[in-house]
Amino acid sequence: MCSATARELADGTAYQLAITGHEGADEVLVGVVGLRLDAKARTGRIGYWVGRRFWGHGVAAEAAGRLVRWAMANLAIDRLIAEVATDNPASAAVLRRIGLRQVGEAVGEFRSRGGQHPVWQFLATRDDIFGHTEVEPPAAPGGKPLLLVAACALIDIDGRVLLARRPEGKKMAGLWEFPGGKLHPGETPEAALIRELREELGIDVSTACLAPFAFASHPYERFHLLMPLYLCRRWKGIPRAREGQTLSWVRPARLADYEMPPADKPLVPLLREFL
Numbered sequence: 001m002c003s004a005t006a007r008e009l010a011d012g013t014a015y016q017l018a019i020t021g022h023e024g025a026d027e028v029l030v031g032v033v034g035l036r037l038d039a040k041a042r043t044g045r046i047g048y049w050v051g052r053r054f055w056g057h058g059v060a061a062e063a064a065g066r067l068v069r070w071a072m073a074n075l076a077i078d079r080l081i082a083e084v085a086t087d088n089p090a091s092a093a094v095l096r097r098i099g100l101r102q103v104g105e106a107v108g109e110f111r112s113r114g115g116q117h118p119v120w121q122f123l124a125t126r127d128d129i130f131g132h133t134e135v136e137p138p139a140a141p142g143g144k145p146l147l148l149v150a151a152c153a154l155i156d157i158d159g160r161v162l163l164a165r166r167p168e169g170k171k172m173a174g175l176w177e178f179p180g181g182k183l184h185p186g187e188t189p190e191a192a193l194i195r196e197l198r199e200e201l202g203i204d205v206s207t208a209c210l211a212p213f214a215f216a217s218h219p220y221e222r223f224h225l226l227m228p229l230y231l232c233r234r235w236k237g238i239p240r241a242r243e244g245q246t247l248s249w250v251r252p253a254r255l256a257d258y259e260m261p262p263a264d265k266p267l268v269p270l271l272r273e274f275l
Contacts, residue, residue, distance in 0.1 A: 015067070019063045031049050031050035033046075035068075035071055037077065043080070046080055061097045068124065073173040074246075076259065080100065081121070083120065086117075086119060086120055087117075096122075099124050100123060101128060106118075126174065127171070130169065145223045148226055149180060149182050149183070151228070152193050154179065160252075162178075162239060162248070164245045165247075176248070177260060177261055181199075193210060199242065199243070201241070202238075203237040209232050209233070211230060213270075214228075214271075216267055220263075252275040253272065255271065256268055256269075
């Protein structure tokens with residue numbers, strides 16, 4: 001690894017990764033996949049190269065797809081962009097396969113071609129990469145389906161609030177949220193939270209320790225979300241991530257620093273003021 005690549009990796013500004021394979025006992029370089037970040041724009045630019053003799057084996061789609069899914073779930077970005085020369089439809093097909101969509105045309109600078117060349121521009125958001133992976137409720141006549149979700153603000157002895165970052169593979173992966181989940185048919189919000197907190201965090205909570213605080217009502221594109229938020233200061237066990245999520249205990253004043261789903265955001269100032 002060259003010094004510049006190592007420095008960018010340490011700084012978290014770029015990730016340049018080798019794609020390797022094996023031929024017998026020898027490890028061989030198959031290609032390279034990289035991601036360069038623009039922190040201010042919360043954007044990542046994806047790029048890749050695969051050796052000619054490895055073309056046609058799905059290497060680029062597998063490597064680039066794995067990197068963009070990891071990036072969306074773990075880095076502070078909201079979108080991915082890429083450019084492909086217009087005479088390279090195979091590379092454009094790779095981008096479409098991993099979830100990016102063509103949004104325009106421009107002229108790009110290519111060192112390998114010694115100058116400028118027409119390019120197709122590609123873009124992806126979380127929904128493009130992860131899709132609508134969660135089961136949505138049936139639509140009501142004349143309106144959007146209503147999704148009922150219960151959430152809980154766990155508050156420790158120091159007044160910090162527990163947030164969980166949605167893991168790779170889930171819709172809105174990479175965003176922080178209050179622990180909780182969807183209500184099962186016939187289930188009360190309190191019963192749903194007791195079940196979800198045990199499944200997600202391995203802790204036991206009683207109904208008496210759940211205090212209703214506020215609720216969110218938010219129209220998403222394909223459904224309307226109704227989410228009561230409860231407060232809880234007492235539970236049994238130590239919260240641990242059991243479903244691949246990342247956990248963070250956050251001071252109330254810093255809650256707004258964590259990127260959250262649209263439905264959760266209005267709850268932050270209410271919680272911050274209360275605490």
